[in-house]
Amino acid sequence: MLKIADRTFQSRLLLGTGKYPSFEIQKEAVAVSETEILTFAVRRMNIFEESQPNFLEQLDLSKYTFLPNTAGAKTAEEAARIAKLAKASGLCDMIKVEVIGDERTLLPDPVETLKASEMLLEAGFVVLPYTSDDVVLAKRLENLGVHAIMPGASPIGSGKGIINPLNLQFIIEQSEVPVIVDAGIGSPKDVTYAMELGADGILLNTAVSGAKDPVKMAKAVKYAIEAGRLGYLAGRIEEKDYAVASSPTTGMVGS
Amino acid sequence: MNVQLNGKQVEIPEEVNSVEKLLAHYHLQSRIAVVEINKEIVMKEDYVHQKLSHGDAVEIIHFVGGG
Numbered sequence: 082m083l084k085i086a087d088r089t090f091q092s093r094l095l096l097g098t099g100k101y102p103s104f105e106i107q108k109e110a111v112a113v114s115e116t117e118i119l120t121f122a123v124r125r126m127n128i129f130e131e132s133q134p135n136f137l138e139q140l141d142l143s144k145y146t147f148l149p150n151t152a153g154a155k156t157a158e159e160a161a162r163i164a165k166l167a168k169a170s171g172l173c174d175m176i177k178v179e180v181i182g183d184e185r186t187l188l189p190d191p192v193e194t195l196k197a198s199e200m201l202l203e204a205g206f207v208v209l210p211y212t213s214d215d216v217v218l219a220k221r222l223e224n225l226g227v228h229a230i231m232p233g234a235s236p237i238g239s240g241k242g243i244i245n246p247l248n249l250q251f252i253i254e255q256s257e258v259p260v261i262v263d264a265g266i267g268s269p270k271d272v273t274y275a276m277e278l279g280a281d282g283i284l285l286n287t288a289v290s291g292a293k294d295p296v297k298m299a300k301a302v303k304y305a306i307e308a309g310r311l312g313y314l315a316g317r318i319e320e321k322d323y324a325v326a327s328s329p330t331t332g333m334v335g336s
Numbered sequence: 337m338n339v340q341l342n343g344k345q346v347e348i349p350e351e352v353n354s355v356e357k358l359l360a361h362y363h364l365q366s367r368i369a370v371v372e373i374n375k376e377i378v379m380k381e382d383y384v385h386q387k388l389s390h391g392d393a394v395e396i397i398h399f400v401g402g403g
Contacts, residue, residue: 097403123400135367152402170370
């Protein structure tokens with residue numbers, strides 16, 4: 082069970098809602114993933130063109146927890162404005178703080194992320210900051226009182242997987258709040274790896290929406306989370322440099 | 337009157353003078369949306385009373401797919 086602030090979730094998957102080939106595929110992918118938390122972006126409504134169908138408006142609102150992001154923000158103030166707009170919908174009080182500091186890598190701005198998190202905590206939000214895998218920054222965020230830490234595995238949408246497992250492990254070990262690995266996940270292998278390291282959850286989008294078959298991948302990711310979590314709880318064996326026989330070394334059949 | 341709506345200068349009829357009427361004017365009453373006037377959020381319960389004035393900067397935002 083994943084616990085964020087005072088809410089509990091059966092699923093440890095947080096699923097993004099961007100860039101699916103169609104709403105039909107998206108709906109099916111969301112359903113088979115068994116996710117309970119969906120992320121969204123906040124944008125101007127395109128009121129001057131013919132009304133486009135909106136994914137969120139087609140969902141059973143009672144079934145999901147919405148986690149809007151502050152994507153598009155480059156400063157803490159912009160992030161706070163987007164968060165407040167999202168909350169005013171009356172649909173959510175959780176916010177994924179995302180303040181981008183570099184356009185090419187889409188890596189988060191640590192200073193603005195910290196500042197935005199502080200502002201939004203004061204405003205009463207449940208705050209989940211998307212952050213780099215910096216261990217000290219994660220600590221600073223936790224000390225502010227954020228409700229989960231969301232370190233990136235690698236740049237957003239890159240599919241490169243976990244490029245610094247040691248840092249992720251350090252963050253996971255030190256954190257008293259849930260650690261949700263967010264961004265850069267490419268495949269079920271990455272998901273399982275993160276969960277085996279002890280992550281409390283995974284947030285991904287492109288890994289599913291961009292897969293050749295998003296519905297199959299959604300299912301694969303669900304199993305990967307379960308496999309990784311069980312592996313973590315079971316406690317893996319120690320790595321050794323040389324072989325250790327699994328079969329008895331005595332009682333060999335004589336010659 | 338003239339307002340700036342989602343970044344665009346638009347002319348709206350004088351009788352469209354509240355947030356509620358503006359949303360109806362653009363057929364958005366049933367949409368999940370949030371309205372901001374001059375960077376101040378307008379809560380739903382105030383849609384009827386919140387007057388629009390010439391030159392207001394109005395943002396109508398909603399949720400779109402994102403990660």
